[in-house]
Amino acid sequence: MKANQPKRKLFNDAVDLLTGDAPGSGTQMLPVDQIKPFHEHPFKLYQGERLDDMVESIREHGILTPVIVRKLSSGYEMLAGHNRQNAARIAGLKEIPAIVKENLTDEEAWVYVLETNMIQRSFSNLTITERIAVLAARYDKVCGTKKREEIIEELHRLNGAGGHDVHQQAKSRELIGQEYGMTGRNIARYVRCNQLIPAFKEMLDDGSLTLVSGVELSFLSEEEQELVNKALEQNGIRVKGNTARKLKAAAGTITEETIRSILKSDKSVTEARACLKIMSF
Numbered sequence: 001m002k003a004n005q006p007k008r009k010l011f012n013d014a015v016d017l018l019t020g021d022a023p024g025s026g027t028q029m030l031p032v033d034q035i036k037p038f039h040e041h042p043f044k045l046y047q048g049e050r051l052d053d054m055v056e057s058i059r060e061h062g063i064l065t066p067v068i069v070r071k072l073s074s075g076y077e078m079l080a081g082h083n084r085q086n087a088a089r090i091a092g093l094k095e096i097p098a099i100v101k102e103n104l105t106d107e108e109a110w111v112y113v114l115e116t117n118m119i120q121r122s123f124s125n126l127t128i129t130e131r132i133a134v135l136a137a138r139y140d141k142v143c144g145t146k147k148r149e150e151i152i153e154e155l156h157r158l159n160g161a162g163g164h165d166v167h168q169q170a171k172s173r174e175l176i177g178q179e180y181g182m183t184g185r186n187i188a189r190y191v192r193c194n195q196l197i198p199a200f201k202e203m204l205d206d207g208s209l210t211l212v213s214g215v216e217l218s219f220l221s222e223e224e225q226e227l228v229n230k231a232l233e234q235n236g237i238r239v240k241g242n243t244a245r246k247l248k249a250a251a252g253t254i255t256e257e258t259i260r261s262i263l264k265s266d267k268s269v270t271e272a273r274a275c276l277k278i279m280s281f
Contacts, residue, residue: 027066027097027099028099032089032095035067038077039077041113042130043082044130046086046087051087051090054083055090055091058093059091065084066081066099067097068081068098079116081096114134129204132194133194196217197226199225199229203238208238209238213239213244224251227254227255228254231256243263
């Protein structure tokens with residue numbers, strides 16, 4: 001490289017790898033089982049017909065777009081391509097083509113994970129827990145970084161999506177809300193629900209817990225949330241708005257006895273209202 005040659009822009013190497021312009025480098029074939037899933041991967045893998053279609057396509061054509069991985073001290077970590085890896089394994093492939101990234105920070109790795117999914121999927125098609133992960137990461141981890149802009153530009157070029165307005169950065173709830181068509185208040189609710197334990201996040205997805213009630217429960221410590229979840233499972237009940245508000249008010253002092261008392265009082269009120277409703281007929 002000449003001394004006066006402009007320094008290569010960070011993250012443009014993936015484009016060079018695909019086009020063959022990177023000196024002494026290229027897409028590598030990596031063993032499928034040497035690539036670990038991203039340590040906090042927030043997205044659910046394809047299932048059903050969508051997975052079957054991908055498996056069939058890979059059997060017929062192979063993997064046309066390389067996955068993107070981060071090199072670790074031992075093995076590799078998947079950044080973009082969890083579904084392709086899963087489908088390739090089902091299809092019987094032992095190796096898959098990969099672009100290898102080295103010396104990435106966790107924040108930079110997060111951008112690859114989030115943005116590749118958002119390029120391929122509509123935000124409205126994500127589950128509630130996936131939306132929580134995307135919004136929380138955007139707000140807390142990768143907002144307004146120059147490197148995020150460069151990565152997004154690279155990914156759009158890799159996906160053949162053309163240019164991208166890399167200068168519009170999400171620096172606040174309002175700007176993130178504009179990007180996803182949501183109010184800043186609703187963004188705050190999703191971000192807050194990132195403090196929920198996995199069991200409560202699953203309840204958000206299956207509809208047994210509302211987002212508003214989830215926000216209330218998020219103010220409990222992880223240990224308190226686990227106690228509440230255990231009580232709910234034992235009694236076979238759901239947390240409703242009034243119960244969630246009472247639990248939030250008791251945050252920091254939650255015990256099994258506290259939970260039983262709150263659940264019992266709310267059950268008594270519910271039963272009393274039911275009786276009044278019957279008597280009114």
